[in-house]
Amino acid sequence: MYVSGLAARAVRVRRRLGALEHGWEEGFWARKAVVDSGAASLDYEQFEERGLRLVLKGTLNAADAQRFWPQVMQKVAQCDPSAIEVDAGGVESLDTAGMALLLELKAGQEQRQRGFRIQGLRDDLTELMRRFDPGPPAPPKPAPPWLVRAIHRVGEISHGSLVGFHTQVAFLGEIFVRLLSVLVRPRRLRWADTFLIAEKAGANAVGIVALMGFLIGLILAFQSAIGMRKFGAEIYVADLVVLVLFRELGPLITAFILTSRSGSAFAAELGTMKVNEEVDALVTMGVDPVQFLALPRLVAAICVMPLLTLFNELFGLIGCGLVMRSFGFPVAAYIDQIQEAASLGDLFGGLVKTFVFGALIAGIGCLRGLQTGNSPSAVGDSATRAVVSGIVAIVVADGVFAVLYYYLGV
Amino acid sequence: MTMGSDAPPIIQVSDVTVGYDHHIVLKDVTFEVGAGEVFCILGGSGCGKSTLLKHMIGLHRPLTGRILIDGTDIVTAEGEERRALLGRIGVAYQNGALFGSMSLIENICLVLEEFTSLPRQAMQTIARMKMKVVGLQDAGDRLPSELSGGMRKRAAIARALALDPKILFLDEPSAGLDPITAAQLDDLIVELSQTLKITFVIVTHELASIFAVADHVIMLDKERQTIVARGSPEELRDRSDDPWVRQFFHRESSAAGIRR
Numbered sequence: 001m002y003v004s005g006l007a008a009r010a011v012r013v014r015r016r017l018g019a020l021e022h023g024w025e026e027g028f029w030a031r032k033a034v035v036d037s038g039a040a041s042l043d044y045e046q047f048e049e050r051g052l053r054l055v056l057k058g059t060l061n062a063a064d065a066q067r068f069w070p071q072v073m074q075k076v077a078q079c080d081p082s083a084i085e086v087d088a089g090g091v092e093s094l095d096t097a098g099m100a101l102l103l104e105l106k107a108g109q110e111q112r113q114r115g116f117r118i119q120g121l122r123d124d125l126t127e128l129m130r131r132f133d134p135g136p137p138a139p140p141k142p143a144p145p146w147l148v149r150a151i152h153r154v155g156e157i158s159h160g161s162l163v164g165f166h167t168q169v170a171f172l173g174e175i176f177v178r179l180l181s182v183l184v185r186p187r188r189l190r191w192a193d194t195f196l197i198a199e200k201a202g203a204n205a206v207g208i209v210a211l212m213g214f215l216i217g218l219i220l221a222f223q224s225a226i227g228m229r230k231f232g233a234e235i236y237v238a239d240l241v242v243l244v245l246f247r248e249l250g251p252l253i254t255a256f257i258l259t260s261r262s263g264s265a266f267a268a269e270l271g272t273m274k275v276n277e278e279v280d281a282l283v284t285m286g287v288d289p290v291q292f293l294a295l296p297r298l299v300a301a302i303c304v305m306p307l308l309t310l311f312n313e314l315f316g317l318i319g320c321g322l323v324m325r326s327f328g329f330p331v332a333a334y335i336d337q338i339q340e341a342a343s344l345g346d347l348f349g350g351l352v353k354t355f356v357f358g359a360l361i362a363g364i365g366c367l368r369g370l371q372t373g374n375s376p377s378a379v380g381d382s383a384t385r386a387v388v389s390g391i392v393a394i395v396v397a398d399g400v401f402a403v404l405y406y407y408l409g410v
Numbered sequence: 411m412t413m414g415s416d417a418p419p420i421i422q423v424s425d426v427t428v429g430y431d432h433h434i435v436l437k438d439v440t441f442e443v444g445a446g447e448v449f450c451i452l453g454g455s456g457c458g459k460s461t462l463l464k465h466m467i468g469l470h471r472p473l474t475g476r477i478l479i480d481g482t483d484i485v486t487a488e489g490e491e492r493r494a495l496l497g498r499i500g501v502a503y504q505n506g507a508l509f510g511s512m513s514l515i516e517n518i519c520l521v522l523e524e525f526t527s528l529p530r531q532a533m534q535t536i537a538r539m540k541m542k543v544v545g546l547q548d549a550g551d552r553l554p555s556e557l558s559g560g561m562r563k564r565a566a567i568a569r570a571l572a573l574d575p576k577i578l579f580l581d582e583p584s585a586g587l588d589p590i591t592a593a594q595l596d597d598l599i600v601e602l603s604q605t606l607k608i609t610f611v612i613v614t615h616e617l618a619s620i621f622a623v624a625d626h627v628i629m630l631d632k633e634r635q636t637i638v639a640r641g642s643p644e645e646l647r648d649r650s651d652d653p654w655v656r657q658f659f660h661r662e663s664s665a666a667g668i669r670r
Contacts, residue, residue: 062574066528073531095574097528100535107535128605134538134547375555376510 040064040091040098044075051115052081054105057090060098069101076108084109089120099129107136168389171367172359178295194296201262201297202304206311209257213312216253217241217319225327234327238334239341241320246346250313252398255357258305259390263365266297267386270369271379279370294366298359305358306351313350349410353401360393417444420577420609421466426475428458428465434473435461437635441628445576448603448610448623450643453630454658459613460504460581462630466611467501467579468492480576497525500570504581506562508554514541514565515550521572540568544598560591564598571602577609578602584616596622617659629655 040058047053054072058064076084084105094102102118109116118126143149182189220241228234270293273279282289317338324334368386372378421443429435435458443449453459464470466477468484477484482495508517518537522528528536541550544564554562563583570578583599584592596619603610603623614620620627620643627646629639631654639646639655647659 062526062528065532066526069529069532096536096539097526097532097574100532100539103539104531104535131605132539132543134535134542137534137538138548138551375553 040068042068042072047085048083050079050082051085052076052079052083053085053087055087055090059092060094060101062095062097065095065097065101072101072105076105081114083115083117085116086118087120088118088125091121091125094125096132099132102129103133106133110136164389167371168364168367168393172363175290175294175298175363175366176359178291179298182295182299188291189299190292190296194300197297198300198304200265201258201300202308205257205261205304205308208261209254209308209312210315212253212257213245213250213315214319216249216312217245217316217321218323219319220244220249220316221320221323225323235324235329235333235337237327238320238324238337242317242338242342243346245313245316245320246342246350248350248398250316251309251350251353251357252394254305254309254312254354255361255394256391258301258308258358259361259365259394260387262301263361263386263390264383266362266365267368267372267382268379270294270366271372271382274370274372275374275379289370290366294362294370297366298362301358301362302355303358305354305361309351309354313347345410349405353398356397356401357394360397361390364390364393417446419443420445420480421449421611422476422478423466424476424478426462426465426477427473428461428470429473434635436630439475439630439637441637441640443609443611444626446603446607446609447625448599448612450620450624450627451611451613451630452615452620452627452658454615454632457630457632458635459615459630463579463581463611463613467499468496497573498575499577499579500573500575501579502563502566502570502581502583504585506554506566508562508565508569510554513551513553514546514557514568517554517565518569518572521569525573537572540571541565543571543602544568560587560595563587563595567598567602574606575608577611580610580612580614582613582615584614584619589618592616592619593622595619599623629658 040056040060042057042064043055045053045055052075086102086105088102106116121129144152221237224237224240225234228237228240270279273293279289279293282292321331321334325331365386368382368389372382419442423442424440426439427434427437428439439462451459451462461470465472466479466484468487471485479495480498482491484492484495487495508514509520512520515534515537518540519533522533522536526533538547538550541547544567546561546564546568549557549561549565554565557565567578567580567583570580580599583595587595599610599612600623602608610623612619612623624643627640627643628637629646630636631638633654638652639650641649646655650656650659
C-alpha cells in the first residue's frame with residue numbers, strides 16, 4: 001500500500017513538473033524571451049544600513065517563481081529589511097507568476113510600512129505589472145467569538161425548522177383543499193399527466209416493491225422462527241408475519257420506496273422547472289403551478305400507493321410461505337393459518353394509512369421542488385430534503401396512526 | 411489588434427467535417443488563425459459556430475480533418491501532450507461555467523493547483539491579479555451566483571487567463587448583455603489582446619462586437635454547411651457579393667428601412 005502510494009505520488013510530481021515545463025514555460029511570456037528560457041537567476045545584496053537588494057536576471061516564469069518564492073519569503077523574514085530594492089535590469093520577461101512574487105513582496109513591505117522599489121524593469125513590463133497589481137488584500141472580516149456563532153447557528157436552525165414545518169403544513173393543507181375541489185369538478189385535473197406520473201411512480205415500481213416485499217417476508221419468517229422454535233410454535237410464524245406486514249411493514253416499506261423513487265423525482269423535476277423559470281412562466285400565464293404540477297402528482301401518488309402496498313404484502317406472504325414450506329408445513333396449512341390470524345380489518349387498517357403516506361410523499365416532494373433556490377446544487381438539495389422530510393413525515397404519521405388505532409381498537 | 415494575415419498561424423484547421431452521428435453540421439472547413447490576432451467565427455443561430463468551437467478546444471472529435479493548435483493536433487494528442495496543450499489555451503464558456511460552490515478566487519486557484527505547485531499564497535496573489543486585469547478586483551470572495559451577467563463573463567475570462575494562455579476561446583461573450591456592458595467587454599478583449607498579445611478566437615453574432623474587436627472573421631452558413639466568406643469585417647460588409655453575407659451585415663439598415 002505504502003509503496004504504491006509513493007509510486008503514485010512520484011507519478012503525480014513528475015506529471016506536475018511535466019506540466020510546468022510544457023504549460024508554463026511555453027506560455028506567453030516565455031515566447032518573448034530571446035535566449036535562456038526558464039533560466040532566471042536571483043542574488044541577494046545588502047545596501048545602506050538594512051536594505052535588501054534582489055538582483056533578478058533572465059526569464060522569470062512560474063517555474064522560477066515556484067523555486068524562488070519560499071526562499072525569498074524566508075530571507076525577508078530573516079533580514080527584516082528596512083527597504084527592499086529589486087534590481088530588475090536583467091529581466092527579459094516575466095509571466096504573472098513572476099509578477100506575483102514581486103507584487104507580494106511589495107504588498108508585504110507596504111503592510112509593514114517599509115520601503116519597496118523596483119529598478120531597471122523594462123517600461124512595457126512595468127506598465128503590465130501596474131495593470132495586474134491588485135493592491136493590498138482586503139483585511140479579513142473579524143469573526144464573532146465561537147459562542148456567539150454557536151448560539152446564532154442554533155437559533156437559525158431552530159427558527160428554520162419551525163418555519164419549514166409551518167410551510168409544510170400550510171402547503172399540505174392548501175393542496176388538500178385543491179384536491180377536494182377536484183373531487184367536485186374532476187375536469188380540472190390534468191388526467192393525461194396524472195396517468196403518466198402514475199405509470200412512472202406506480203407501474204414501473206412494481207418490480208422493486210415486489211422484490212423488497214418478498215425479501216422482507218423471507219427475513220421476517222426466518223428471524224421470528226428462531227424465537228418460536230423454542231416453544232415449538234413455528235406455525236405461529238405465519239401469524240406474526242402476516243400481522244406485521246399488513247399493519248406496519250407493508251405500508252411503511254412501500255412508502256419508503258415511493259419516497260426515495262418518486263418523492264425525490266418530483267422534487268428534482270419541479271426544481272429543474274423552477275431553475276429554468278418554467279414555474280415563473282406558468283404564474284405569468286395565469287396557470288396555478290400547484291394546480292398544474294403538484295395536483296397530478298398528488299393524485300397519482302395517492303392512487304398507486306395502496307396498490308403497491310398490496311403487491312408488497314402479497315410477495316411478503318409468498319416469501320414467508322416459502323420459509324414455512326421449508327419448515328415442512330403444507331401450503332394449505334399456511335394459508336389457513338393466515339386467514340385465521342389476520343382479519344380484513346388488519347388489511348384495510350394498513351391500507352388507510354397508505355393514502356395518507358402517498359399524499360405526504362407527493363405533497364412534500366412537490367413542495368421541496370417548488371422551494372428550490374437558484375444555485376447549481378439547489379436541485380440536488382431539494383431532492384435530498386424531499387426524501388429526508390418525506391421519511392420523517394411518514395414515520396410521524398405512522399406513529400399517530402398507531403396511537404389512533406390503539407384507542408379505536410382496530 | 412492589427413497583426414494582419416502575415417502573422418504566423420497559431421491555429422490551423424484543415425478539411426474538418428463535424429457532426430453528430432450521421433448528421434453533418436459543417437463540412438470542408440479550412441482556415442488559419444494568425445498568432446496574436448482576434449479571430450471571429452460568425453453565423454446565424456444553429457449554423458454550428460459553437461459546435462466548431464467545441465471541436466477546436468478538443469471537447470469533440472471531428473469526423474474528418476486536422477485541427478492544429480500551437481503545433482499540436484488536438485484531435486489526436488493524448489496524455490501529457492494533450493495536458494500541456496490544454497495548459498496553453500483558455501476557454502470562457504457562454505454562461506461562464508464557473509463552479510457555483512466556489513468563490514471566484516477559488517475558481518481561478520483550482521486551475522493553478524492542477525497545473526502548478528506554487529505556494530498557496532502565490533496562487534491567491536495570481537488569482538487576485540487576474541481579477542484585477544478584468545476589473546473585478548473587489549469581487550474575488552463572491553460566489554458566481556452573486557454576480558451579474560456581465561461580471562460573470564469577466565470572471566470566466568479571468569479564470570481562462572489563469573495559466574497565461576497563448577490562445578483564448580470565447581463562446582458568445584456578449585450574448586445576453588446590454589450594449590454598454592457588451593462594449594466594455596469588447597474593450598477588455600482589445601486591451602488583453604494588445605497588452606498580453608493573446609490570440610483570441612471568438613464565436614459571436616453581435617455585429618457591434620465584430621467591428622469593435624475582430625481582425626479576421628469567417629462566416630458560416632447553415633444551408634451550405636461551410637464557410638461562405640472570410641476576411642476583415644469591413645471587407646465582408648462592403649465588398650461581399652454573397653446575398654446571405656450582405657443580409658447578415660446589413661440587417662440593421664434593411665430593418666430600419668422597413669420601419670420607415
